[in-house]
Amino acid sequence: MNLTNDLHAGSPEATPSDPAKRPGFRIAASVTVLLAALAIVVIAPTAVTHSRSASTPEQGVSMISRSSPTSQDVTRAGSSELPPSNPSQNLAPDPDVFDYCTASTVDLSSECQFASLEAIDHGRSSEGLGPMVLPANWSAMTPAEQLFVATNLERTARGLRPFEGMSTVLDSAAMGGANANTDATPPQGFPASYWTSNWAGGVGSPLESIYLWMYDDGPGSPNVDCQGGNTSGCWGHRDDILAPFACSPCVIGAAVSEAFQGEPSWSELMVDTVGSPALAFSWSEVSWPKPSTGVVGMTAIASKGYWLVTATGSVHSFGGAPNYGSADLPPGQAAVAIAATPDGAGYWVVTSRGAVYGFGDGHYFGSTSNVRLAAPIVGMTSTPDGEGYWLVASDGGVFCFGDAKYHGSTGNRRLNRPVVGIAATPNGLGYWLVASDGGIFSFGDAGFHGSTGSIRLNRPVVGMTPSFDGKGYWLVASDGGIFSFGDAHFHGSTGNITLAAPMVGMASPEASGYWLVASDGGIFSFGVPFHGSMA
Numbered sequence: 001m002n003l004t005n006d007l008h009a010g011s012p013e014a015t016p017s018d019p020a021k022r023p024g025f026r027i028a029a030s031v032t033v034l035l036a037a038l039a040i041v042v043i044a045p046t047a048v049t050h051s052r053s054a055s056t057p058e059q060g061v062s063m064i065s066r067s068s069p070t071s072q073d074v075t076r077a078g079s080s081e082l083p084p085s086n087p088s089q090n091l092a093p094d095p096d097v098f099d100y101c102t103a104s105t106v107d108l109s110s111e112c113q114f115a116s117l118e119a120i121d122h123g124r125s126s127e128g129l130g131p132m133v134l135p136a137n138w139s140a141m142t143p144a145e146q147l148f149v150a151t152n153l154e155r156t157a158r159g160l161r162p163f164e165g166m167s168t169v170l171d172s173a174a175m176g177g178a179n180a181n182t183d184a185t186p187p188q189g190f191p192a193s194y195w196t197s198n199w200a201g202g203v204g205s206p207l208e209s210i211y212l213w214m215y216d217d218g219p220g221s222p223n224v225d226c227q228g229g230n231t232s233g234c235w236g237h238r239d240d241i242l243a244p245f246a247c248s249p250c251v252i253g254a255a256v257s258e259a260f261q262g263e264p265s266w267s268e269l270m271v272d273t274v275g276s277p278a279l280a281f282s283w284s285e286v287s288w289p290k291p292s293t294g295v296v297g298m299t300a301i302a303s304k305g306y307w308l309v310t311a312t313g314s315v316h317s318f319g320g321a322p323n324y325g326s327a328d329l330p331p332g333q334a335a336v337a338i339a340a341t342p343d344g345a346g347y348w349v350v351t352s353r354g355a356v357y358g359f360g361d362g363h364y365f366g367s368t369s370n371v372r373l374a375a376p377i378v379g380m381t382s383t384p385d386g387e388g389y390w391l392v393a394s395d396g397g398v399f400c401f402g403d404a405k406y407h408g409s410t411g412n413r414r415l416n417r418p419v420v421g422i423a424a425t426p427n428g429l430g431y432w433l434v435a436s437d438g439g440i441f442s443f444g445d446a447g448f449h450g451s452t453g454s455i456r457l458n459r460p461v462v463g464m465t466p467s468f469d470g471k472g473y474w475l476v477a478s479d480g481g482i483f484s485f486g487d488a489h490f491h492g493s494t495g496n497i498t499l500a501a502p503m504v505g506m507a508s509p510e511a512s513g514y515w516l517v518a519s520d521g522g523i524f525s526f527g528v529p530f531h532g533s534m535a
Contacts, residue, residue: 086218086234086235086238086239087123087126087127087215087218087235089218089219089220090215090216090217090218090219090220090221091122091123091126091215091216092216092220092221093116093119093211093212093215093216094118094119094122094416094417095115095118095119095456096115097112097115097116097119097205097208097211099115099456100112100114100115100116101115101116101203101204101205101208102204103202103203103204103263103264104204104262104263105204105258105263105264106143106204106205106256106258106264107204107205107208108139108143108146108205112204112205112207112208113205113207114459116205116207116208116210116211117131117132117134117207118460119211119215120132120207120210120211120214120215122417122418123211123214123215124157125375125394125418128374128375129157129158130157130376132150132153132154132157133153133288133289134149135149135286135287135288135289136287136288136289137285137286137287141281143206143256144166144171144174144206144254144255144256145166145254145281146206146207147206147209147210147254147256147266147268148163148165148166148252148254148268148281149283149286150206150207150210151163151210151241151252151254151268151270152283154210154214154241154242155241155242158242160242160244160245161245161247161250162247162283163245163247163250163251163252163270163283164247164249164250164251164279164282164283165251165252165279165280165281165282165283165284165285166251166252166253166254166279166280166281166282167251167252167253167271167273167277167278167279167280168277168278168279168280169187169190169253169277169278170184170186170190170251170252170253170269170271170277171253171254171255171280172187172253173185173186173187173190173253173269174253174254174255174267174268174269175253175255175257175267177197177199177255177267177269178199178255178256178257178259178265178266178267179257179259179265180259181199181201181259181260181265182199183197183198183199183267183269184197184199184253184255184267184268184269185197185269186269186271190271190273191273191274191275192271192272192273193246193272193273193274194243194245194246194271194272195269195270195271195272196239196240196241196243196269196270197240197267197268197269197270198213198237198240198241198266198267198268199265199266199267199268200212200213200265200266201259201260201261201263201264201265201266202260202261202263202264203264203266204263204264206256206266209266210241212237213237213238213240213241214237214238214241215238217234217235217236217237217238218234218235218238219231219234240270241270243270245270245272246272247272248272248274249273249274249276249277250270250271250272250273251270251271251273251277251279252268252269252270252271253267253268253269253271254267254268254269255267255268293310293311293312293314294310294311294501294504294519294520294521295308295309295310295504295517295518295519295520295521295534296309296310296311296334296335296336296337296504296505296519297309297335297336297337297338297463297504297505297517298338298505298506298507298515298517299338299339299340299347299507300321300340300507300508300509300515301320301321301340301344301509302344302509302510303509303510303512303528303529304319304320304321304344304509305317305318305319305320305321305531306318306319306321306507306509306515306523306531307321307323307338307340307347308338308517308521308534309327309335309337309338309349310335311334311335311336312329312334312335313326313327313328313329313335313349313351313357314326314327315327315338315347315349315359316521316534318523318531318532318533319529319531319532320531321344321531322345322360324346324347324359324360324362325359325360326349327349327351327357329351329355333351333352333353333355334351334352335349335350335351336350336351336352336376336377336378336379337349337350337377337378337379337380337421337505338350338380339380339381339382339389340362340382341360341361341362341382341386342382342384342385342386343361343386345360345361346358346359346360346361346362346363346386347359347360347362348362348380348382348389350367350377350380350391351369351377352376352377352378353368353369353373353376353377354367354368354369354371354373354377354391354393354399355367355368355369356369356380356389356391356401361386362386363386363387363402365387365388365389365401365402365404366401366402367391367401368391368399371399373393373397374393374395374397374411375393375394375395375397375418376393376394377391377392377393377394377399378392378393378394378418378419378420378421379391379392379419379420379421379422379463380392380422381422381423381424381431382424383402383403383404383424383428384424384426384427384428385403385428387402387403388400388401388402388403388404389401389402389404390404390422390424390431391422392409392419392421392422392433393411393419394418394419394420395410395411395415395418395419396409396410396411396413396415396419396433396435396441397409397410397411398411398422398431398433398443404428405428405429405444407429407430407431407443407444407446408443408444409433409443410433410441415435415439416435416437416439416453417435417436417437417439417460418435418436419433419434419435419436419441420434420435420436420460420461420462420463421433421434421462421463421464421505422434423464423465423466423473424446424466425444425445425446425466425470426466426468426469426470427445427470429444429445430442430443430444430445430446431443431444431446432446432464432466432473434461434463434464434475435453435461436460436461436462437452437453437457437460437461438451438452438453438455438457438461438475438477438483439451439452439453440453440464440473440485446470447470447471447486449471449472449473449485449486449488450485450486451475451485452475452483457477457481458477458479458481458495459477459478459479459481459502460477460478461475461476461477461478461483462476462477462478462502462503462504462505463475463476463503463504463505463506464476464506465506465507465508465514466488466508467486467487467488467508467511468508468510468511469487469511471486471487472484472485472486472487472488473485473486473488474488474506474508474514476503476505476506476516477495477503478502478503478504479494479495479499479502479503480493480494480495480497480499480503480516480518480524481493481494481495482495482514482516482526488508489511491512491513491514491526491527492526492527493516493526494516494524499518499522500518500520500522500535501518501519501520501522501535502518502519503516503517503518503519504517504518504519505517508528509528510528512527512528513525513526513527513528514526514527514528515528518535520534520535521533521534521535522534522535523535
């Protein structure tokens with residue numbers, strides 16, 4: 001069976017037949033495997049193939065189709081292991097990558113990559129997984145190499161073995177599949193004990209392909225074998241990527257051509273094999289960024305000065321903000337936020353695990369370092385008297401210590417986007433949580449003054465700070481765009497400036513303005529004095 005309907009591509013109001021929107025794309029998947037019985041029961045080899053047939057219409061999406069068993073005798077014996085659990089529901093890309101990526105050619109633009117990564121991270125967060133971190137040499141890779149690496153990153157994130165590299169023979173086979181707009185198959189004579197294959201056409205980016213295969217492939221997607229009561233092909237592409245390869249060794253072929261009506265045609269062929277096949281590019285050639293030493297947050301003492309904290313826990317002070325010390329973090333921990341005490345005579349540094357380090361009069365009242373968290377800690381704020389603090393996790397779970405009172409959380413809700421920060425009201429009888437889409441969640445006496453939750457943002461929101469009287473607040477996006485609500489007045493932004501590094505936070509000591517801080521330690525002052533920076 002083949003899917004014949006168009007995929008929505010564009011704004012929420014677009015319909016599949018809207019000619020003004022980006023044309024549809026197609027995807028196909030193939031898997032061939034011997035199903036072996038458990039214990040000593042032996043059954044005859046049985047192969048199942050998912051493939052796209054040549055009768056697929058010129059436009060639309062061809063997801064997974066079942067055809068007759070393959071004639072090639074390929075087996076994977078003795079395993080009852082299954083791929084990791086599939087998502088409970090299909091996830092359309094958020095943000096809509098079709099608004100950022102072109103399909104007329106291979107799109108390796110930063111806009112397309114950013115949107116695709118953000119969509120992937122959104123999908124991962126729904127499974128309790130961390131964001132995808134691209135290699136340091138990602139931009140030097142070919143599109144096919146990027147497809148291979150992204151496939152491995154989805155496997156290793158779930159504890160599966162990575163493919164050892166790109167086989168020169170399988171690369172040629174994958175190119176054959178790309179040129180034919182269909183699933184590739186192992187060439188005659190190549191030892192394949194188990195193999196799977198995916199194809200996508202009319203898709204501009206390797207990360208876009210990975211998203212569609214991994215997260216937009218289940219119930220509610222345009223998958224013809226996953227409609228209504230027919231669920232035989234749900235998550236077929238995802239299962240191909242996360243298949244239980246023995247990897248002794250396992251290799252991949254990846255390729256892209258412009259054979260799909262002049263647009264990109266992507267193909268990957270994943271194989272369990274034997275021996276030492278010649279590799280065109282290996283997993284060991286991938287280099288990884290060093291642990292982040294960038295700035296992750298800031299806090300301020302009135303207009304006198306401010307502190308910046310890096311991921312390593314190092315605190316840097318400027319103006320009249322005294323330096324009370326830095327956090328000596330153990331391996332594997334990273335600082336995510338810093339919060340000043342109300343009198344400015346101290347501060348706390350908190351890690352993603354919720355370990356809290358106090359300096360000056362920032363006394364220790366507890367942490368979540370020994371708690372099994374459902375999501376990492378992303379923010380912290382002090383109570384008005386400095387005798388307590390709140391921590392917030394990316395799922396909106398709130399943890400109270402000292403005299404900090406619990407007013408509610410989103411820990412039991414399904415969020416559209418992860419929470420990125422918390423801010424308390426002046427009297428401490430409430431607080432706001434902010435999500436990366438600018439959604440605001442108000443608790444206690446924290447008033448709701450507006451949000452960007454229904455607006456398509458150019459870049460995600462990374463932080464917030466309340467106005468002096470708590471009757472408004474500012475949100476800051478990673479491009480330095482500022483969104484003002486209530487009595488929080490707009491004093492300027494960097495939304496129209498090309499930044500050397502993304503914004504990671506903001507602080508407002510008084511009603512007259514605010515500071516923005518970038519990950520390289522650059523400080524941007526609006527209505528308040530500039531006291532220096534790390535950039």
